[in-house]
Amino acid sequence: xxSSLDQIFIRIKQLLLAPLAGxxxxxxxIASALINIFALLGVxxxxxxxxxxxxxxxxxxxxxxxxxxxxxxxxxxxPVADGIKMLIKEDIVPARADKxxxxxxxxxxxxxxxxxxxxxxxxxxxxxxxxxxxxxxxxAVGSTTELAVFMAGWGSNNKFSMLGAMRAIAxxxxxxxxxxxxxxxxxxxxxALSPDAIVAAQNGDSFGVLPHWFVTTPWGAAAxxxxxxxxxxxxxxxxxxxxxxxxxxxxxxxxEYSGFKYATFFMAEYIGMFAISGLAVxxxxxxxxxxxxxLEFIPSYVWFFVKLSILLFIYIWARGTLPRxxxxxxxxxxxxxxxxxxxxxxxxxxxWHYAGRGVAGWFWSLAVLGxxxxxxxxxxxxxxxxxTRTYRFAE
Amino acid sequence: xxxxxxxxxxxxTLAASLAAASLPKLIHAALSFAVAFIGIAAFFFLLGAxxxxxxxxxxxxxxxxxxxVFTILLTRRDVQDTGKLNWGGAIxxxxxxxxxxxxxxxxxALSIAAPQIEALTVKRIGGVLMTDYVWPLQCVGxxxxxxxIGALILVMExxxxx
Numbered sequence: 001x002x003s004s005l006d007q008i009f010i011r012i013k014q015l016l017l018a019p020l021a022g023x024x025x026x027x028x029x030i031a032s033a034l035i036n037i038f039a040l041l042g043v044x045x046x047x048x049x050x051x052x053x054x055x056x057x058x059x060x061x062x063x064x065x066x067x068x069x070x071x072x073x074x075x076x077x078x079p080v081a082d083g084i085k086m087l088i089k090e091d092i093v094p095a096r097a098d099k100x101x102x103x104x105x106x107x108x109x110x111x112x113x114x115x116x117x118x119x120x121x122x123x124x125x126x127x128x129x130x131x132x133x134x135x136x137x138x139x140a141v142g143s144t145t146e147l148a149v150f151m152a153g154w155g156s157n158n159k160f161s162m163l164g165a166m167r168a169i170a171x172x173x174x175x176x177x178x179x180x181x182x183x184x185x186x187x188x189x190x191x192a193l194s195p196d197a198i199v200a201a202q203n204g205d206s207f208g209v210l211p212h213w214f215v216t217t218p219w220g221a222a223a224x225x226x227x228x229x230x231x232x233x234x235x236x237x238x239x240x241x242x243x244x245x246x247x248x249x250x251x252x253x254x255x256e257y258s259g260f261k262y263a264t265f266f267m268a269e270y271i272g273m274f275a276i277s278g279l280a281v282x283x284x285x286x287x288x289x290x291x292x293x294x295l296e297f298i299p300s301y302v303w304f305f306v307k308l309s310i311l312l313f314i315y316i317w318a319r320g321t322l323p324r325x326x327x328x329x330x331x332x333x334x335x336x337x338x339x340x341x342x343x344x345x346x347x348x349x350x351x352w353h354y355a356g357r358g359v360a361g362w363f364w365s366l367a368v369l370g371x372x373x374x375x376x377x378x379x380x381x382x383x384x385x386x387x388t389r390t391y392r393f394a395e
Numbered sequence: 396x397x398x399x400x401x402x403x404x405x406x407x408t409l410a411a412s413l414a415a416a417s418l419p420k421l422i423h424a425a426l427s428f429a430v431a432f433i434g435i436a437a438f439f440f441l442l443g444a445x446x447x448x449x450x451x452x453x454x455x456x457x458x459x460x461x462x463x464v465f466t467i468l469l470t471r472r473d474v475q476d477t478g479k480l481n482w483g484g485a486i487x488x489x490x491x492x493x494x495x496x497x498x499x500x501x502x503x504a505l506s507i508a509a510p511q512i513e514a515l516t517v518k519r520i521g522g523v524l525m526t527d528y529v530w531p532l533q534c535v536g537x538x539x540x541x542x543x544i545g546a547l548i549l550v551m552e553x554x555x556x557x
Contacts, residue, residue: 101426133517136449143457147429150464154422169461193517 006299009039010125036128040117048270049079055316062320082263089259094157097256101155106257106264109148113271115141120278121195123288123301134195135187138279139180142234145272146172149243149253152265156256164252167327168243171233174334179230181342182223185349186214186283195279199287213286218366219348224284226342228311231276233330235269237315239322240330277311278304336380344372400441408434416488421467429460446517 004011013035020031053068053076060067068075093102118129119137131137146169153165187193190201205211214220233240244252254265281287285307288300325333348365355361411434414427432455439448524532 098420098422101422131445133446133449136446136453136517140449140453140457143453144429146461147426147456147464150461151426154464154468169465173461191518 006124006301008299009123009301013039036118040128041114044114044117044271044274045267047274048267049083051270051274051312052082053078055319058313058316059320062317086260086263091259091261092256094256096157098155098157101151102256103155105148105152105155106261106268108151109145110264110268110271112141112144112148113268113275116275117271117278119195120275120282121199121287122278122304123299126288126301127196130194130196133193135183135193135198135279135283138275139176139183142272142275143176152257153253156253158256160250160255161253164243164250164255168236168253171240171243171327171330171334174331175230175233175338178226178334178338178342179234181339182227182230182345183279183283185219185223185345188346189214189349189353195282195287199282199289202286202289205292209292211286211289211291213284213289215284215286217349217352218362218369219345219352220284222341222348222369223345224280226338226345227280227284228314230338231273231280232315232318233334235273235276235315237273238319239325241324242327242330273312273315274308277308277315280311281307337376340372340376341369344369397441401438404434404437404441408438422464425460425463425467428463429456432456432460446520 013032016035017028017031020028023031056078057067057075068078071077071081093099116138119127119131119134121127121130127134129137149165149168149172153161153163153168156162186198190198192198192201202211202213210216215224236243244254254262257265281304288304290296290298290300290303348368351368352361352365355364408431411427411430415424415431418424418427433452436448436451436456439445439451
């Protein structure tokens with residue numbers, strides 16, 4: 001029963017492909033790929049609609065107001081209203097804009113965001129695009145986003161757009177480094193670049209309660225936090241949303257976009273957020289594995305989306321809680337703290353591996369991380385001191 | 396299927412390269428160049444060299460293209476080209492192309508059938524890089540670190556003067 005429910009989507013796909021049984025191989029491949037693409041788009045565009053209204057609801061709750069509550073029960077049909085509004089808005093292209101580049105930027109940014117979703121395993125046997133170098137594919141596709149952002153900024157022929165694009169690219173390039181380096185320890189320990197192998201390596205548990213997810217090891221926990229923060233920056237979310245800080249540079253590289261093109265940017269940002277969170281789940285939170293063996297009767301894809309939802313909630317929570325950081329603070333943080341810590345994670349993972357992956361390895365890797373963390377805090381002078389508060393600019 | 400894909404990718408790559416060489420606006424040329432890079436990555440995929448194709452996209456589209464675009468943006472005041480065709484450059488390009496074509500057509504390896512090689516996995520590349528080619532790898536690493544530090548020093552001096 002549970003296994004048939006677990007594989008229900010695979011069965012449906014096989015049923016859909018059954019009428020093509022005698023067809024040549026390439027027809028089957030294309031049909032299979034099309035089914036995967038439609039499933040992926042259907043699921044994630046629905047999730048985008050749900051998250052966009054949930055985010056406003058949760059933010060409203062955190063800020064002690066109602067949030068959207070006019071359209072449908074509890075305002076749940078708000079995305080439909082938003083979609084119709086965006087579709088019938090006038091599409092304004094600035095007269096001095098570079099028309100072709102201005103037009104292509106939102107398409108490219110959405111395409112790269114959606115492509116990155118393809119390599120994530122959503123459940124047992126449920127990887128839409130299973131390739132050997134899946135992790136590399138994810139980052140290769142993600143790195144083209146910078147070009148799309150530049151195209152948006154430059155094509156608009158507007159100072160605010162260009163400044164926003166420069167900020168966005170600067171912080172995206174800076175945080176791509178820790179983002180990629182924090183995946184190295186996982187890739188090293190598993191010995192494979194394929195997301196399926198990484199999920200498979202996190203199977204099993206100790207004492208029946210402690211799952212073998214990489215987040216339960218010290219290096220994994222540190223790498224997960226670094227990865228998550230870098231992911232916040234990569235998807236331009238608060239507290240790192242300077243590229244589109246409304247009060248400073250209008251909407252950054254999206255200033256000159258209106259109507260559906262703006263909605264496309266908005267969608268790409270959310271899809272990028274889903275992709276980064278999905279990769280974090282795959283790398284550190286055990287992918288589609290259930291936390292304990294007794295709960296394995298719940299289908300694997302449910303577990304994946306539960307974990308994804310928790311991460312997305314943290315994204316929204318951060319947005320509702322934290323103020324915006326300055327661009328120089330973001331850059332300093334990236335190069336002086338995130339990068340050294342990311343490298344330390346690699347060493348900690350190696351120590352964990354050579355100390356036998358057991359309790360001893362656990363303590364030794366924690367020691368490595370602790371020493372570097374304390375050394376960094378001394379070097380960067382960020383330790384908390386207790387003293388009388390002094391005011392520099394106000395008395 | 397493969398030969399059809401080859402023709403499509405070849406046309407796309409050649410068109411993008413031609414556009415990169417001939418478009419009047421430099422930024423357009425740089426963006427077409429990025430498309431040509433993607434075309435070359437597609438060739439690698441077609442040949443089964445998945446890893447090389449991904450690295451091609453990663454390094455050339457993600458880093459080199461962004462670098463080119465920024466170089467144009469930060470150094471040029473007028474990003475519009477004069478529109479005149481650089482005949483000297485064109486002649487050199489055609490000469491190089493002719494030379495390469497002649498060399499490729501003359502080579503005896505063209506008639507030899509490609510040997511059946513096993514699929515090159517990422518794991519094998521990693522293993523070879525860490526054993527047989529560890530010294531070249533370290534040298535490249537040192538060179539890149541030196542370049543990074545050099546760039547930092549340039550920027551720091553600039554700040555002290557200003």
